[in-house]
Amino acid sequence: MALELRQQLKLAQKLVMTPQLRQAIKLLQLNRLDLTQALQAEIEQNPALEIDRETEADSEEKDFGLSSTLEPDSSAKEQEITPPVSQKDAMAETNWEEYANTYETQFSFSREKPQEDAPSQFDFISEKPGLSAYLQWQLAHDELDSAEWEIARFIIGNLNRYGFLETSLEEIVEQFGCAHDDADYVLEVIQELDPPGIGARTVQESLQLQLERLGMEESLPMLIIREHLNLLENRNYKMLTRVTGRKRAEIIEAVDFITENLTPYPGLPYAQEATNYVVPDVYVQKVDGEYVIRLNDDDMPRLRISNYYKTLLESGAALASKESKNYITEKVKNAEWFIKSLHQRQRTIYRVMESILKFQREFFERGPAHLRPLILRDVAEDIGMHESTISRVTSNKYTHTPQGIYELKFFFSTA
Secondary structure (H helix, E strand, C coil), rough: CCCCCCCCCCCCCCCCCCHHHHHHHHHHHHHHHHHHHHHHHHHHHCCCEEEEHHHHHCCCCCCCCCCCCCCCCCHHHHHHHCCCCCCCCCCCCCCCHHHCCCCCCCCCEEEECCCCCCCCHHHCCCCCCCCCHHHHHEEEECEEEEEEHHHHHHHCCCEECEEEEEHHHHHHHHHHCHHHHHHHHHHHHHHCCCCCCCCCHHHHHHHHHHHCCCCCCCCCCHHHHHCCCCHHHCCHHHHHHHCCCCCHHHHHHHHHHHHHHCCCCCCCCHHHCCCCCCCCCCEEEEECEEEEEEEECCCCCCCCCCCCCCCCHHCHHHHHHHHHHHHHHHHHHHHHHHHHHHHHHHHHHHHHHHHHHHHHHHHHHHHHHHCCCCHHHHHHEEEEEECCHHHHCCCCCCCCCEEEEEEHHHHHHCC
16 A cells, blocks of 8 residues: 655634633632632732732722622623723633533532521531541440450441441451341441441431431331432422322422431541531522622632733833743733633623522522422523533532522532
8 A cells, every 4th residue: 555645725623722711611610719729829920910909998999800799781891991902812702612511410418507607616626526436435335245346346447438338248247257147236236326327338228227216217208218219319399299199298398307307428527527618609698579699709809900011011112122022911911811711700600690590599489498400401501501611610619598508509400
């Protein structure tokens, strides 16, 4: 087969992932705390970007900062305050549709709004008793012989941070050469300890153990958990009503009981790790009978292009070399991109939250029991964006609502 070289012209459309576009996508994915760190890092590495101290003193003045509320004509206001950029370098609205992202639903038992939003003083304790120590302390009050005690310690040592047993009874029997009934007995003893649901092998078994502790073996919540857990995960009240033959009000009451009184991960409160606090990215408040969306920009630095660098760029004669001019031009342009990306991030989050509020209004009015089935595509079609964009916006971001603080993913039943 002969090899030959030849020239060929070919027309093709190809999307290039520019550094600016990568930056815009990254900013969209960040939560409130990570965004603050990203802002600080960008300020440190780009001398053309600086904090606007004057407008920080007067938050009502127009500036390059992140607006706490977005009005319908915010784009027009932004246009007035954006520094002049040539048409060639102007930033078009980022097209998120070209970048797919996976989205995973997670089964979440959210608690109702606590009495106070502030963390408890006990949350600041640096060390808490571990799950293993707590369980062994309780076992000291049980009458176990030495062999059973060794089995119990082995089982406790094989509980993960969620309180689930990660080994099988067969492996326990093989490890100690004991009877299957003996291993099962010790496991039952551990499952009777606090916290309720400990020592289970699945979320379903853990929830069942908790209901058994309450004497609710024949209850509707037990029926839902034992036979229809997948419907509960997706909050499919209509199908639950159909398969159980119960009224919708009874289903809602049962689901309310499950979410308010049971926990899918009983060992998690005893996990020895640093206490993490959630800072809401967006607030939804009811004012005069209407819901108002406010983006959280508290303590967020307000940014602007450095006047010094703009002056240097305008008076080109003051620059020592072409390299200096190119350097300053690049830094100013990057600063403009960064500020525009921040504004677009805020607009996108606001629009997504606005759409969620429209679809889930009953939740905001009456609570989690009235959450309706919602998927990413519903919001994407409502605001004219791609599902991957909605996935990025809802990941690792939280909203403060009249019903409590929730991750944005909470409002979606499936991906």
